[in-house]
Amino acid sequence: MTPGEPLIRWDWLLSHAGEIGQRVGEHLELTLIAVAVGFLIAFLLSLAALRVPRLYGPISWTTGILYTIPSLALFALLIPYTGLSLLTAEIGLVSYTLLILIRNIVAGVRGVPAEVREAARGMGYTDRQILWRVELPLALAVIFAGIRIATITTIGLVTVTALIGQGGMGYFILLGIQLFFSTALIVGALGSVILAVLADGSLVLVQRALTPWTHTP
Amino acid sequence: MPRCHAGAMAERRGATVELREVTKRYGDTVAVDHLSLTAPAGRITVLIGPSGCGKTTSLRMVNRLIEPTSGEILIDGHNVLQEDPTQLRRRIGYVIQQVGLFPHRTIGQNVATVPQLLGWPDARIRARVDELLSLIGFDPARMRDRYPAQLSGGERQRVGVARAMAAEPPLMLMDEPFGAVDPIVRERLQNEFLQLQRTQGITVVFVTHDIDEAIKLGDRVAIMRTGKLVQFAPPAELLAHPADDFVARFVGSDRGLKRLSLLTVGGAELDPPIDPSRLDGAPVLSPAMSLRDALAEMLASETQTGMVRDGDRYLGVLTLSHIGRLLRSEQPK
Numbered sequence: 001m002t003p004g005e006p007l008i009r010w011d012w013l014l015s016h017a018g019e020i021g022q023r024v025g026e027h028l029e030l031t032l033i034a035v036a037v038g039f040l041i042a043f044l045l046s047l048a049a050l051r052v053p054r055l056y057g058p059i060s061w062t063t064g065i066l067y068t069i070p071s072l073a074l075f076a077l078l079i080p081y082t083g084l085s086l087l088t089a090e091i092g093l094v095s096y097t098l099l100i101l102i103r104n105i106v107a108g109v110r111g112v113p114a115e116v117r118e119a120a121r122g123m124g125y126t127d128r129q130i131l132w133r134v135e136l137p138l139a140l141a142v143i144f145a146g147i148r149i150a151t152i153t154t155i156g157l158v159t160v161t162a163l164i165g166q167g168g169m170g171y172f173i174l175l176g177i178q179l180f181f182s183t184a185l186i187v188g189a190l191g192s193v194i195l196a197v198l199a200d201g202s203l204v205l206v207q208r209a210l211t212p213w214t215h216t217p
Numbered sequence: 218m219p220r221c222h223a224g225a226m227a228e229r230r231g232a233t234v235e236l237r238e239v240t241k242r243y244g245d246t247v248a249v250d251h252l253s254l255t256a257p258a259g260r261i262t263v264l265i266g267p268s269g270c271g272k273t274t275s276l277r278m279v280n281r282l283i284e285p286t287s288g289e290i291l292i293d294g295h296n297v298l299q300e301d302p303t304q305l306r307r308r309i310g311y312v313i314q315q316v317g318l319f320p321h322r323t324i325g326q327n328v329a330t331v332p333q334l335l336g337w338p339d340a341r342i343r344a345r346v347d348e349l350l351s352l353i354g355f356d357p358a359r360m361r362d363r364y365p366a367q368l369s370g371g372e373r374q375r376v377g378v379a380r381a382m383a384a385e386p387p388l389m390l391m392d393e394p395f396g397a398v399d400p401i402v403r404e405r406l407q408n409e410f411l412q413l414q415r416t417q418g419i420t421v422v423f424v425t426h427d428i429d430e431a432i433k434l435g436d437r438v439a440i441m442r443t444g445k446l447v448q449f450a451p452p453a454e455l456l457a458h459p460a461d462d463f464v465a466r467f468v469g470s471d472r473g474l475k476r477l478s479l480l481t482v483g484g485a486e487l488d489p490p491i492d493p494s495r496l497d498g499a500p501v502l503s504p505a506m507s508l509r510d511a512l513a514e515m516l517a518s519e520t521q522t523g524m525v526r527d528g529d530r531y532l533g534v535l536t537l538s539h540i541g542r543l544l545r546s547e548q549p550k
Contacts, residue, residue: 073281119317122282122390123331123380124307137321213364 002201009183020172020187027168027195030158033090035151038097045098046105056106063099071096071160080162090159095158097150104146108139141214144207148200155196159188169195221334231259231420232293232387239288241274241444248274250287250444256437261414261421263435265428266467271444272424276390279422280309292388307334307456310381310389310419314396316373318365324376325349325361331384349379352413365522371402378410382417407433408428428468432456432475440464453479473544477509482525484508487533499524502535512540 013020045063049056074092082088112135120134136143162170169191176185208215234256241249249271256262264272277283281292281302290297297305318327325346332342347357353375365373374394381389395403395410411434414421425431431438432452439449440460448460456476459465469475483504500514502523514535515523523535 105516113315113317115313115315115317116319117317118282118313119311119377120312120319122280122306122313124303124305126303131432138319183528187372211321216364216367 005182007182008186010050012183013187020191023168023171026166026192027155027158027170027192030086030089030093030161030166030168031151031154031195031199034093034154035097035147037090038094038150038154039101039147041094042098042101042105046102046109047078047131049102049106050109059102060099063095063102066095067099069095072163075161075164077138079141084165086166088164089158089166090163093154093157097154100150100153101143101146104142104149105139108142108146109135111142112138133209140211141207144203148203151199151203155192155199159192168192222545230387233258233291234262234388234420234422235289235291236275236279237289237291239275239290241271242276242284242286247444249278249285252441252444252446254439254446254449256420256422258420259418259529260436261411261423261434263423263425263431263438264441265425265431265438266377266441266447268426270441272426273392275441276392276422276424279388279390280306280311282306289306296529307331307384308386308388308482310384310386310391312377312381312389312391312394314393315442316377316394316397318373320365320378323362323364324355324368325357327365327376328383330382331386344541345383349383353379354409370398371406374398374402374406375409382413382419386419388420388422391421391427394423396425396427403430410434410491427434429475429478432479440467474509474512476544477512477540478507480508480543481524482506482508482511482535485535486533487525488539490531490533493524493531495507496520496522496524496534499534501526503527504532506539508543511535512537 045059049059057176069124071092074095075088076089078088110130114140116134117130120130125134158166158168159170159173161167167174169188172184172188172191174188176182176188236252239249239252240247243482253277254262264275266272274283276284279292279297281297285298292310319330322330328346328349329342332345337345339340346361347366350357350360355372355375365376368376373408374397377394381391395406400408407430421532423431425434432455435452437449438452438455440447440455440463442463448455448464450458453476455464456468456479459468459472463473482502485508497520499518499520500511500523502511502514502525504525504527511523515521515535521537525532525535
């Protein structure tokens with residue numbers, strides 16, 4: 001850091017407000033696509049694992065391996081195929097959401113009390129109706145817990161994709177490192193943290209609205 | 218609920234359920250062994266026996282939650298094995314011990330479950346839900362929109378029964394429905410259920426392991442052991458003439474006392490009225506009282522007798538020897 005330079009240069013913040021806003025939008029877009037696509041894939045894989053319990057082991061193992069690959073290495077591995085693109089970023093981001101989402105969807109559905117399932121079957125629900133009208137609604141709280149963790153980790157990970165020309169707030173972090181410029185570094189890091197906190201709070205509100213039975217007096 | 222409506226429903230007859238040589242095998246184990254019995258229409262048939270005797274398996278074969286290995290199950294003459302299981306279950310009420318209310322649906326939505334599956338119009342469903350909530354002693358406006366978690370165990374059990382009755386099924390299957398509540402609530406639920414069953418005229422097949430419950434609720438009681446039917450008889454018959462040692466042990470060495478709970482003071486012979494001053498401290502008994510309760514009060518009093526009164530009318534004096542004679546007159550030879 002340049003000596004004599006203040007930790008935060010407010011004038012820079014003001015003059016770059018437009019660009020910061022644009023990067024925030026980018027950051028949210030990257031996150032939203034990753035969590036949405038991740039959820040879709042996780043949901044389908046979870047349904048398969050719930051129907052054919054033998055599949056759960058391999059699915060869990062594969063997504064677990066994906067989760068452990070260092071993100072930098074994964075992006076580096078993908079660049080020869082998909083370049084410095086949004087697709088490269090999303091392949092990585094989506095992969096990291098799968099393990100958490102699948103675990104929570106499956107655990108949520110399996111956690112539905114046996115007597116509730118038994119009553120539903122005894123009253124003449126088909127298997128499909130049991131899944132959609134009983135098991136999935138009751139699993140919502142656990143599924144949402146998974147979506148919250150996936151969203152927060154994705155918001156953090158998005159900053160890394162700055163290295164392949166994406167990155168939202170990660171752009172400022174990279175800028176800060178390259179120029180020894182603390183203001184940009186703080187904007188990037190703090191911005192990402194604030195986004196995560198706000199996103200988590202909004203998801204809690206959505207969950208409460210969707211599961212009124214969990215918080216009645 | 219309007220009275221005329223109750224009368225109309227009482228005329229609706231329950232279905233007759235007939236099990237013919239029904240067997241269920243799991244590998245080498247035989248859970249139910251050539252079981253044949255008929256549950257008469259509009260009556261409560263209780264299946265009872267020690268755990269593992271096959272009573273729950275038998276019950277669950279009626280709505281095909283379990284498929285029999287062989288044999289036939291007929292409801293009003295129709296073989297259930299030839300019907301679509303889902304459609305079949307929508308026409309049969311089903312209540313289990315843990316109730317299994319849907320936690321994410323309100324009480325009203327829970328009760329509406331089967332009518333909704335059957336595609337009833339909304340207005341009819343709403344009317345039926347309110348009618349049932351009233352029947353189980355709830356104020357519909359107050360309870361309709363609550364969630365199961367906001368109810369006590371006894372209230373949840375009542376809702377479970379209402380939910381099973383919602384689509385006016387001719388048959389209800391109940392698997393230890395009152396087993397998970399405390400004894401005081403259980404007794405109240407049993408009484409309410411008996412009354413409900415009598416007014417609605419539904420056929421009920423009821424599984425329990427509690428012989429007192431079987432005697433109280435059952436019009437007929439089937440005692441099972443290792444998958445076989447040991448005795449099938451009305452409760453009084455079971456207590457007076459147990460088919461074998463197993464049944465005698467199962468109904469308990471106090472079966473004489475249990476029989477007293479089925480008999481009333483009004484059915485006993487009485488000594489003619491004597492001067493009430495000589496019966497100082499004797500309990501006052503009404504003809505509708507069970508002999509078991511009467512006996513308990515008489516034993517606790519100094520005179521060991523009871524004064525039987527029907528309102529203002531003094532009918533006579535009940536003594537211990539009268540009760541003994543009544544029991545002996547129906548003993549097995």
